Amino acid sequence: MLKELASYSESIKGAIFPSNELRFVNWYLQHGCDLDCSYCKVPKQKIGIMSQGDRDSVLLKIRSLSSKQPIISLLGGELTLRPDFLVEAVTDAANVGFLVNVVSNGWGLTPDLIKKLSAAGLHYLGISVDSDENSLKQNLEKALSLHRTTREIGILPVINTVITKETDPDTFINFATRVINTGCFISPLACSPEVPGGVFSSASIDSVPTQEQLKEIVPWLAMKKLTTGLVTSNLGYLWTLYNTGVSGDNVKLWHCSPHFRSKSETNGRGSLTIDSDGHIGPCQEFPRTINLLNLPQSQLSLQLLDTAFAPVTQKCPGCLYNCYVMEEGIGGPQLLGEIPTLIQMANIKSNNHK
Numbered sequence: 001m002l003k004e005l006a007s008y009s010e011s012i013k014g015a016i017f018p019s020n021e022l023r024f025v026n027w028y029l030q031h032g033c034d035l036d037c038s039y040c041k042v043p044k045q046k047i048g049i050m051s052q053g054d055r056d057s058v059l060l061k062i063r064s065l066s067s068k069q070p071i072i073s074l075l076g077g078e079l080t081l082r083p084d085f086l087v088e089a090v091t092d093a094a095n096v097g098f099l100v101n102v103v104s105n106g107w108g109l110t111p112d113l114i115k116k117l118s119a120a121g122l123h124y125l126g127i128s129v130d131s132d133e134n135s136l137k138q139n140l141e142k143a144l145s146l147h148r149t150t151r152e153i154g155i156l157p158v159i160n161t162v163i164t165k166e167t168d169p170d171t172f173i174n175f176a177t178r179v180i181n182t183g184c185f186i187s188p189l190a191c192s193p194e195v196p197g198g199v200f201s202s203a204s205i206d207s208v209p210t211q212e213q214l215k216e217i218v219p220w221l222a223m224k225k226l227t228t229g230l231v232t233s234n235l236g237y238l239w240t241l242y243n244t245g246v247s248g249d250n251v252k253l254w255h256c257s258p259h260f261r262s263k264s265e266t267n268g269r270g271s272l273t274i275d276s277d278g279h280i281g282p283c284q285e286f287p288r289t290i291n292l293l294n295l296p297q298s299q300l301s302l303q304l305l306d307t308a309f310a311p312v313t314q315k316c317p318g319c320l321y322n323c324y325v326m327e328e329g330i331g332g333p334q335l336l337g338e339i340p341t342l343i344q345m346a347n348i349k350s351n352n353h354k
Ligand code: SF4
Pocket: 033, 034, 035, 036, 037, 040, 041, 042, 043, 076, 077, 078, 105, 128
């Protein structure tokens, strides 16, 4: 297990002592999807896809701004609609030194594709399944069965799930218990409302969970995190959720920092989002601020991006997105809560060598 922890030492170090470099990148690889979830407008956008040469150029530019072991999360749309393209993109991102996550609704996932993604360098596979009865993503049985392969070959098996106003806390807890009891991680995300000018969420305020729901669900998740390690959210995100949500007419959301982390401050943005055609922006709601393909490497810097991104983020009313909340709140004593999760991760990673 120590060997496994040593292979991720730079990533762990970056979480304990975050630098002023990028640590986390979301990448919309393509926008097409087989589903039409009520809270998502990603598939409605018709955005081009980069050639492999352009992708490599964008990845190298971003890599030059990143910490020693940054994480890249490949999102869609549904990425398994184009399995060969997905394997190629994972290979390219892993080759330039990213720890690669893939998020899928499971549509085209097969044990064979999971093995190909593993050979390409995949680190973490998130399958999105929701506990709500009316959700389009309900196939937990299939997801857990696919994750037997994920786990056996040493990729982190994660079930992503969105908590909405429709989520019944008891149903959610039963759902998450099934995930944890099969040795998979649960990654909860609270539904975020539509942002003016944003490209991700189409959820109305009526879909955002209430404070009452979150106050039932979050303490249970925190306890499971500490006792099993199989909850990916850090305690900072859980604490944020505990203090947000809808109460009567009042909607409490989180707001990101307008600036990247600086040398003197550990808090602040350490993430960005790339769109499928090479644009980048501050987050998955605003991925289209500058096209990296038009920007020479010699002119690219986090200071330049900071100047371009700050006014975009400042107009936003806020969100509840787990990756951004967690990325900005890394470091500090809450990281002690990550020890059980690190042990679970190292255990699964050691399957890679069996
Ligand atoms: S949330 Fe995921 S599965 Fe649902 S429409 Fe959006 S991209 Fe497709």
